[in-house]
Amino acid sequence: MSATIRNLEGNEACALGAIRAGCRFFAGYPITPSSEVAEVMSRELPKVGGTFIQMEDEIASMGAVIGASMGGVKAMTATSGPGFSLKQENLGYACGAEIPCVIVNVMRGGPSTGMPTRPAQGDIMQARWGTHGDHAIIVLAPASVAEAYSETIRAVELSETLRVPVVVLLDEVIGHLTETVDLSAVPETPEVWRKFATGPRAGFQPYAVTEDLIPPMPRPGDGYRAHCTGLTHAPGGFPTQVPEVATAAVTRTTDKLALHRERIESWRVQDADDADLLIVAIGISARAARQAVRDLRTEGLRVGLFRPVTLWPFPEEALRDIVARSGAKAVLVPEMNQGQLVLEIERVLAGKAPALRLNRIDGQPITPDEIADRAREALK
Amino acid sequence: MATTEIRFSGSGGQGLLLSARILAAALALQGRNVAQSNAYEPVSRGGLSRSDLVISEGEADFPLARRLDYLLILDLAGLGVSDHLLSPRSVVLADAELVPDPPRGDFRTLALPFAETARSLGNPRVTNIVALGTLCALSELCPPELLLERVLAMTPAKFDRLNRDAFAAGQAMAVHEPA
Amino acid sequence: MKDTTEATAFDVNSWIRQEQMPHFLCPGCGHGIALRALVWALHEQGIDKDKLAVVSGIGCSGRLSAYIDANTFHTTHGRPLTFATGLKLARPDLSVVVITGDGDCLAIGGNHLIHAARRNLDITCLMLNNEIYGMTGGQVSPTTAEGRYTSTTPQGNTEPGFDACALAAAAGAGFVGREVTMQVLGLRDLIGQAIAHKGFSFVEVLSDCTEIYGRKNDLGASPEMMLAKKSEMRPFAYRNTVDVPFRPNHLRTGVIARSERPEYGAAYRAMAAGLRGEGGDA
Numbered sequence: 001m002s003a004t005i006r007n008l009e010g011n012e013a014c015a016l017g018a019i020r021a022g023c024r025f026f027a028g029y030p031i032t033p034s035s036e037v038a039e040v041m042s043r044e045l046p047k048v049g050g051t052f053i054q055m056e057d058e059i060a061s062m063g064a065v066i067g068a069s070m071g072g073v074k075a076m077t078a079t080s081g082p083g084f085s086l087k088q089e090n091l092g093y094a095c096g097a098e099i100p101c102v103i104v105n106v107m108r109g110g111p112s113t114g115m116p117t118r119p120a121q122g123d124i125m126q127a128r129w130g131t132h133g134d135h136a137i138i139v140l141a142p143a144s145v146a147e148a149y150s151e152t153i154r155a156v157e158l159s160e161t162l163r164v165p166v167v168v169l170l171d172e173v174i175g176h177l178t179e180t181v182d183l184s185a186v187p188e189t190p191e192v193w194r195k196f197a198t199g200p201r202a203g204f205q206p207y208a209v210t211e212d213l214i215p216p217m218p219r220p221g222d223g224y225r226a227h228c229t230g231l232t233h234a235p236g237g238f239p240t241q242v243p244e245v246a247t248a249a250v251t252r253t254t255d256k257l258a259l260h261r262e263r264i265e266s267w268r269v270q271d272a273d274d275a276d277l278l279i280v281a282i283g284i285s286a287r288a289a290r291q292a293v294r295d296l297r298t299e300g301l302r303v304g305l306f307r308p309v310t311l312w313p314f315p316e317e318a319l320r321d322i323v324a325r326s327g328a329k330a331v332l333v334p335e336m337n338q339g340q341l342v343l344e345i346e347r348v349l350a351g352k353a354p355a356l357r358l359n360r361i362d363g364q365p366i367t368p369d370e371i372a373d374r375a376r377e378a379l380k
Numbered sequence: 381m382a383t384t385e386i387r388f389s390g391s392g393g394q395g396l397l398l399s400a401r402i403l404a405a406a407l408a409l410q411g412r413n414v415a416q417s418n419a420y421e422p423v424s425r426g427g428l429s430r431s432d433l434v435i436s437e438g439e440a441d442f443p444l445a446r447r448l449d450y451l452l453i454l455d456l457a458g459l460g461v462s463d464h465l466l467s468p469r470s471v472v473l474a475d476a477e478l479v480p481d482p483p484r485g486d487f488r489t490l491a492l493p494f495a496e497t498a499r500s501l502g503n504p505r506v507t508n509i510v511a512l513g514t515l516c517a518l519s520e521l522c523p524p525e526l527l528l529e530r531v532l533a534m535t536p537a538k539f540d541r542l543n544r545d546a547f548a549a550g551q552a553m554a555v556h557e558p559a
Numbered sequence: 560m561k562d563t564t565e566a567t568a569f570d571v572n573s574w575i576r577q578e579q580m581p582h583f584l585c586p587g588c589g590h591g592i593a594l595r596a597l598v599w600a601l602h603e604q605g606i607d608k609d610k611l612a613v614v615s616g617i618g619c620s621g622r623l624s625a626y627i628d629a630n631t632f633h634t635t636h637g638r639p640l641t642f643a644t645g646l647k648l649a650r651p652d653l654s655v656v657v658i659t660g661d662g663d664c665l666a667i668g669g670n671h672l673i674h675a676a677r678r679n680l681d682i683t684c685l686m687l688n689n690e691i692y693g694m695t696g697g698q699v700s701p702t703t704a705e706g707r708y709t710s711t712t713p714q715g716n717t718e719p720g721f722d723a724c725a726l727a728a729a730a731g732a733g734f735v736g737r738e739v740t741m742q743v744l745g746l747r748d749l750i751g752q753a754i755a756h757k758g759f760s761f762v763e764v765l766s767d768c769t770e771i772y773g774r775k776n777d778l779g780a781s782p783e784m785m786l787a788k789k790s791e792m793r794p795f796a797y798r799n800t801v802d803v804p805f806r807p808n809h810l811r812t813g814v815i816a817r818s819e820r821p822e823y824g825a826a827y828r829a830m831a832a833g834l835r836g837e838g839g840d841a
Contacts, residue, residue: 007401007416025649046831051648053827055641056674063634063641064670067614068649070632075645095636098462144439177443178401178406178416220646220653223609226626227576229633236580238625284444291442293382358784368442 004184011078011283012147012173014104014168015040016183017152018076023102024050025075027064028120029057032116033172034106037078058083062090062103069227074156074198078104080172081114081123084130091165092131093230098163098207098215098253100194102155105167107177107283107336109363115160119361121283121336125343126222127167134250136257138264139312140165141282145179150186151309154266157192162260163214164253169311171336171374173284197224206237207249213256217328223328230300244310257313266309267318271297275304276329277375278353280345282311282317285334291368296375302330311341316348323353330378334358334366381441383523384523388432388508389458390478392420395508396454398534399423399482400431403512406522406530407435413522415443428457435521450519450555452511453479454494497549506539506546524551574598574608576628583622585693587768587773587781589740589766591688594623597656598765600750612653614643616668616816618694619768620660620687636669642677643682654754655681655714661688665701665721672723672761676730677759680823685750686723686761689768697771708775723763728816733758739765739792741785741823742812752814758822765792 007017015037018026026045028038036247051068055061066074079087082104094101109115110122119279123130127139140155142148148170186231197204197216202214207227215235218224231239232246240246241246257264271293272278280288288308296303305321322330331353333342338359345355358374359365386403397418415434420427430446448465451453453474456554459482466472468486476481476491483489492514498507509531516527528547532540575598577638584591593631601611608629624631624754627803630653634642641655647655664672664686675682691709692698699709701721708715728735734756736744753760767773778784795811 002726007404007414023825025645027645030818044826046834047837049831051827051831053644053648055644056670058642059638060641060671060674064645064648066634067632067647069643069645069652071612071653073649077647089635090638144443146439166762172385173417173444175587176418177441178404178414180404180413180415218630220612221610221652225608225629227631227633229625230635231633287440287442287444287748291381291446294441343524365444367444368446 004094004285005180005182006150007178007179008145008155009036009104009178010039010145010170011036013145013181014151014170015044017100017149017283018156019044019048019050019057020072021153021156022193023074023076023156024048024066025065025073026050027053027055027068027075028077029055029061031058031080031083032078034104035173036248037104040195057067058086059090062087063180065101066090066094066099069101070220074100074160076102076104076156078106080106080116081110081268082110082112084126086227088131089155092133092135092372095131095135095137095166095253096133096232097228098165099165099232100159100190101165102152102159103165103167104152105169106171107171110362115363117172119336119365120361120363121171121285122340122361123169124311124335124337124340127169132151136164136253138162138164138257138310139169140166140343141169141309142313143215143283143286143309144174144183145306146181147179147309148181149181150172152221158264160192161214162256162264163217164257171283199220207233207235209235209252213252213259262312263316264310264313265292265318266313268307268309269303269322270305271323272304272306272322273304275325275326275328277304277330277332277378278303278323278326279303279305279332279334279371279375280308280341281305282308282336282341285336288366290335292371292375295368295372301375301379314348318343318349320352323329323349328353330354330356332356332371332375332376332378334371335359336366381436381438383440384435384519385448386433387430387445387448387462388450389428389462390454392427392429394429394454395505397431399508399512401513402434402534403521403527403528404558405534406527409526410522413437413439415440416452417444424464426457428461429529430458430461430548433434441555450515452515454511455479459483468549471518473511473518480513492553494550497505497553498546501542501545503542506538506542506543508555509546510550514546514554517551517554569599569602571595571598574602574628575626577610579626582626584619585770587769588619589689589764589768589785590619590623590687592740592743593685593746593764593766594626597658597685597750598627599747600754602654603747603751604754606754608652610653612643612646612655613656613658614639614655616660616663618660618663618692618759619689620658620663625656631691632745637663637666638671639663640668640671640682640684644675644680645679647680647682648658648827651828656754657682657684659684659686661686661690661702661723662692663702669701671729676727676732676759676761678731678823679731679820681757681759683750683753683760684762685764687764687766688723689722689766689771689772691768693768693771694709697775707772709772718778718797722737724761724815727761731820732761732816733818734760734814734819734821736761736814737763737765737795737812739785739788739812740767741789745812784818818824
């Protein structure tokens with residue numbers, strides 16, 4: 001066995017992936033079921049010259065992460081539902097001021113304290129729209145421990161290169177699942193960094209409109225002495241309420257993700273090309289669907305799976321293409337909530353195929369047999 | 381995808397999660413893919429504790445247990461919670477003393493003296509290692525020397541001798557059972 | 560420390576972003592004096608603007624960071640100390656100054672003050688206390704004196720006010736001081752000592768909100784408010800020797816507490832260097 005093959009827990013894989021991608025700052029607060037991310041970081045970061053701090057609350061840990069990133073250091077935090085709610089205001093600041101950072105959210109039963117040790121997928125909409133106002137954000141949804149590792153690496157890289165917060169959205173099953181992972185499956189590539197400001201100090205604009213819509217980020221100490229604010233700001237970095245400038249400021253951050261969509265979007269398909277019924281799922285529900293598709297295919301039923309790895313922005317073109325190509329008569333969306341992902345599927349498909357629901361909110365994962373039963377019924 | 385599924389169940393503090401982790405480590409060394417999931421109550425001692433291993437070639441489609449091949453029950457707390465996962469392919473290994481009325485049906489049930497053996501070796505805390513020895517011999521999932529090596533690597537060195545004895549006693553117990 | 564042979568004359572304009580003038584403060588507001596005292600102290604301490612980070616929260620005080628020619632961060636309400644904590648830990652080479660207000664620091668951000676003081680990370684925290692939420696229209700704050708009228712205490716404030724310095728000192732801040740805006744030179748020197756201190760330093764500036772607090776409570780214009788406050792204050796150094804022995808602590812000015820507790824960042828880096836088998840930079 002190669003030294004890179006290890007039995008890793010999902011939460012641990014997030015921490016190790018982040019460190020591998022160059023994350024050198026972690027601030028967190030204990031919360032089930034994500035605390036292992038902080039525990040691994042507290043052990044590993046000081047060994048590589050990084051800093052771990054357990055802050056006084058969830059809000060503070062989000063603030064500290066943004067502060068560290070403003071200082072030019074890659075930074076991450078991890079939490080679960082109640083903590084994710086508390087982090088939303090500062091997360092919005094990071095969206096508005098375009099501060100790279102990664103937030104791991106391990107979903108548990110909700111609302112409120114809910115079922116802390118039980119899995120759920122109820123934060124799908126919150127991950128996209130949790131903070132107020134129009135904003136750009138990326139959400140990645142790993143469905144295995146190997147992906148918790150590789151997608152956290154990708155989260156750090158996307159957040160750095162695009163200057164946008166990235167949420168790694170796990171469910172409790174994936175967070176606490178241990179799987180055999182080959183760490184060398186993620187190829188060694190040069191470390192990815194944000195574009196730091198270079199060139200003349202005089203007249204520097206921290207939010208200049210560049211061709212790629214990603215403004216170079218000034219690093220304290222490099223001589224730019226820029227201003228950064230959560231107020232709507234002009235390209236110069238200072239607050240503005242001039243209507244057209246305000247519109248342009250927010251629009252650039254959302255246009256930025258649209259422009260780089262190809263780099264952001266990621267999805268996997270299984271047996272989708274000829275599917276009469278296409279299942280769309282994330283996380284542990286997608287693993288159940290994967291088994292269900294295999295079982296149903298052995299019965300001769302034409303069922304496939306579309307799994308968004310990038311959850312937000314949702315890979316809508318890819319889904320529309322597959323539905324059109326396969327001629328699927330319906331889409332089935334199993335998810336551990338009362339129906340959130342299905343709303344986006346309905347928007348994307350706009351009536352081209354009906355979206356069927358399969359929901360569980362009892363703290364138990366959806367099983368392959370449940371999905372298979374529902375699929376058989378749909379194909380009758 | 382063909383999987384082999386094993387559940388370790390009992391009460392918190394019996395070392396079930398550790399046993400599962402040790403077996404998973406040995407299997408990974410053998411090039412197998414292992415998915416381990418745990419469930420326990422929010423207390424460190426007592427209450428139901430269980431750990432499942434789903435063993436496959438390549439990443440399992442579904443990493444949680446569906447149909448158990450082996451069910452180990454070391455305490456009454458582990459009784460009843462796994463019955464829906466049993467089928468004719470299952471083998472139930474229950475402690476003869478701690479689980480007086482193990483599940484029986486169209487599958488094989490073995491009531492074995494894991495705890496009693498551990499006590500006779502001088503420490504009831506190695507009950508889990510005795511059971512691991514038995515499971516290893518019955519399932520032939522991996523070479524016993526490899527598993528024992530993981531046991532010794534993943535437990536404190538001061539228990540090496542005790543763990544060796546416990547593991548060997550467990551293996552010997554399986555020899556007396558028809559395959 | 561200041562090198563007197565190299566010292567240049569203090570030019571306030573060299574520290575202020577001229578393009579951001581005129582500032583948005585009301586006529587008579589004490590915050591401008593505090594801003595001047597801060598940049599004067601930074602100058603006297605020989606702080607390099609390129610290596611200076613000023614982090615502020617929300618409210619009237621929060622707007623001041625935008626006026627300073629440095630690396631400035633205007634953060635969220637109550638949270639500047641949390642941003643500053645991450646920034647200082649990630650970049651120990653930077654001088655980090657936080658500008659906050661009584662509402663920002665003691666109400667919504669009160670928990671962060673306690674823990675920043677406890678950790679004793681090398682941050683200078685300047686709390687501008689004008690006893691009111693000015694920007695939102697004059698609501699009661701945690702330092703509003705009993706009996707005072709505000710937008711949300713139309714019958715007079717019935718809550719007791721906070722003694723911020725006692726709180727910071729009790730939580731372990733390495734340096735704690737208080738000054739009134741009328742004593743500009745004393746305020747400058749106090750902030751200078753706070754900046755020079757290696758550890759968490761907390762300076763409460765008793766500022767004056769004339770436009771809202773002054774009007775609502777018929778306290779007169781800025782000079783009257785400043786004089787009244789000055790006459791109430793007693794230097795902390797004389798607390799046991801002269802007059803008004805029964806004055807509560809929150810009327811004391813000067814250096815109120817200092818200790819040489821280990822600075823958190825250095826302690827963490829020493830631990831980490833030990834793990835890596837290095838000598839450490841502490």
